[in-house]
Structures are given as structure tokens and as C-alpha cells.
Amino acid sequence: MQKTSFQNELTISSTQQRNGASNSRKEVRKIQSWLTLFSMSHPGSATATGIDGDFGKATEQAVKNFQKAKGVAETGLVDQATFDLLSAPMRAAFLGAGQGAGLRELILTIAENHLVNRPFELIIDQQPNSGPWVRAYMDGNEGSEWFWCMGFVQAILDQAASVQGKNFKKLMPLTYSCDTVGMTGLQKGILSRYTQIRNDPSVVKPGDIFLLQQAPHDWIHAGIISAVDDDIFETIEGNTNEGGSNNGNAVLKRVRNFRKSKLDVFSIESLV
Template sequence: MEFPQRIIKAGETDRAIVKAIQQRLLALGIGNFEATGTFGPKTTAAVKQFQALHRDRFGNPLVTDGKIGSITWEILFDNVVPVQETAPSDLLAKAIEVAASQIGVMENPPGSNRGKEVDAYLQSTNTPLGSFWCAAFVYWCFREAADQLGIANPVFKTAGCLAHWNKTQGKKVIKAQAINNPSLIKPGSIFIKDHGGGLGHTGIVTAVSDGFIETIEGNSNPAGSSNGIGVFRLKFRKINSIEKGFIIY
């Protein structure tokens, strides 16, 4: 079965989907109920048990909340969705290409938020050198892509992640929408994290698969830091970890 593009939980009205989930759980020896198509307390408990016993594709424990989102669905039904890697426009494709050309750029010295390339990212947004630079990196990538295509850069000019989210004219896909329907996120989308206190992190999505995104991020590190030392490609971010959502130009 394909993921129905919404979270399945207690009270679900599509009895056919619920029955399929129940039958799958019972086939795995989990749960003590009849497959009636009603998602009640026993089904919730069985889903939690399944989640407690299994891990996602990266080896991380599933969240034991009794709800079936895209990540639990993938493991439950052994149903890996093909990775979506094709950007829907020339601009988004070119922005990914430009971002990929910067992978391996490092601060000089590490931890300084400085360096030849880092300074160029910050200068593209008229931001003081030595500032956090993840959002400036995103802007610079789109500026370079737009210049190569001979078109105007539509990305809001800022080195602030949350300022970008608040002031963009691009299409927004908020977190809840993205969790329910990962297909709304397209390669070339810009993710916006919100850490509170006006701080955030951002990067460019290069691929989407179920509840995961692959990204290229500036001011990051292999663990996904929001104040790291270079430009990295990461493959493990969960859609539900992106607090604000996604911007699509």
C-alpha cells in the first residue's frame, strides 16, 4: 500500500486503511485484536509496540506515539518510496547545482564564520563578516543560479532564517502540511528551522523520500549543526524536525 498522505491515528475513518494496518500488525505477531477497521486503544497500543521494536532506515528508534506517519508506514509495510530528485523548475535545479559545487567549503579558521567563500556568501546579503551564514549561503546560491539563467533572483535578500520565512513571497509549506504529505516538498525547496530566541537554520533540499529530506547546508557540519564550519550534504533530516516549514520559489 502507498502512504495515504496523512497521519493515521485513533479515530481514522478510512476503515480499509485501518484494517490493512491491523492485518499487517497481526501478521507480525503484534497486538491482540480483530482486524475490524476501527482504530481504537488496542490498535494504538499495537502501533506503539511496533514502533518500540523497530528503527528507521538510518537506525534511529521510531517515535512511539501510536500514530502512523510516513516513516512508521515505510517500516511497517516495507514500502520505501522512490527518492524524488527532480527539481520542478530550471531555477531550483540550477540552485541545487550551484549549492553542490560548494560542498567542502570550510571556514578559515574553523569556527570563525570567516573565509574567502564564507565572506562572499555574507557580502551577497550585505551582512557583517563573521555572522552566522546559513541563510546567506542559500541566498548566494539562488543569486548565482538566477544570474546563470539570466533571470531575477526571487529569494528574499537576508542572512536571517526567520526573516526569510516571515518576509518571503515564495510558496510556503508549513510543517504540518509537509508531515502529512511529503510530496509537497520539492527538490530546490528551502527548509527553515526555528530554534527559538530568534535563532534558526536553513538549507536547500536536494531530494525527498517519505519522511526524510536530503539537503545541502552552509554553516553546518556532518551532524547537522546550526553553527558548523562548512558546507555539507546531509541525508538524515526528518521532515518533522523542520519547525517552520519549507519555501518553494
């Protein structure tokens, strides 16, 4: 795999605990981030806490509550075994065995596997587009300016291509820019414009990438197409929300009407 920053989100350098001598602000933030992410899918767990790098009483109690929810000893400290439990969703998403008869099917099953593990961004130091999932998709980068929809798309492509011993960078450069991918598609002749797609939806196949066009050479959002119907694409996309924003906060499965939206499509066929 080319995109391996997720590995940094799966380990801590040493055991972290309340007022611990070996505490690291960076590692404590990682713990607090995963505790808060756990609370989003388990709202009654009382594990949400501030993400400030300070392992105080509140963080200790949040850890104990997490340990209780997982049925393990409520020590309040986080060793690697406890951190493995905290970061298990990312481990499952990135290291789960991809299955599929071909690259397109692999892309979809891997994207679905990420989806069910609930990737979600956090706000850290008043900066959205932050947290473990964003850093994993964006090669360690995070913060307000780091829109992560293309980072998500490329992480899925990379993971799927790697299963087949292929390099996704033969299809497109490593980038976080929808514009770069769009221009690459135009140069290679593998980007179908929305007008063409409306006339002939059969040019689009599951596993291809949609690019939301703002202007002919300006694209503001991207995602993976999982199904095609007469009027709509079903998609799996990152950095979106229930309203379809290009700067949302989660990976979601959506339905987009390509007859009403300017959705260009980048074909992955040459990598298949």
C-alpha cells in the same frame, strides 16, 4: 549576479613575499587563509600556517610546499598566478558553468559544485565564521555573529537565477536572516509549515529551502533541499557540521528527518 563579493577573494593587489616592501597585511591573510584551506583537503601538504598577516619564514615555507604540491616553481612568493592556484576552488564554485533544464536543476548542480570545492570557515583573530568562503557568502562580512547558512543559500539562488537572467530578490530580500526569509514566506503564502509537510510531503520539491523552526516565527538554520523521500530530506547546507549544527563550519550534504524535526519549507516555485 547580485552577490559579487567572491570576486574580492580571487585577486591580490601585488606580489606578496617574505619581508616584501609591497606586502599588505590584508593580502597576506588571504594567502595564509587559502594555504590553510588547502591543508584541509591535503593534510600531508604542510601548508597550514597562522593567519596573522605576517609573511615570515613559516608562510614562505608553506607557500613553497603548496607550490611543490602543484608542481610549479618553488619560489616562496605569491604573485597573481600562484594566488589563482590557491583560490581555484572558489573560482570553480562561483564561475563554473551551471547546468540544468530549469531553475531547480540549476540550483542543485550549482550547490553540488560548491560542495565539491569544500567551502569551509576559518578562525581568525579568535573569531569563527571567518575566512574567504564566509566573506564570499556574506558580502564581505565575517566573525562570530555572522552565521552564514542563509548567505550560502542566497549565493546559490543568485548564481542559478542569474544563469536564466532572473533576479532572486524578486523571491526574497537580500538578507542573512532566516527569520526574514521565513516571514517573507508567510507574507507571500509560500512557506509550508512542518505539520503540513508531514501530512503531504509532495508540497516540497528539490531546490526549495528548508527553515529549521525554533518557534512559530523564529527560524535558526536554513539549507537547500536536494531530494525528498517519505520521511527525509536530503540537503546541501552551509555553516553546519557532522552533527547538523546551525553554527558549524562547512558546507555539507546531509539527511534530515522532517517527521522528527520542525522543518518549514520556503517554495521557490514563483521564481521558476
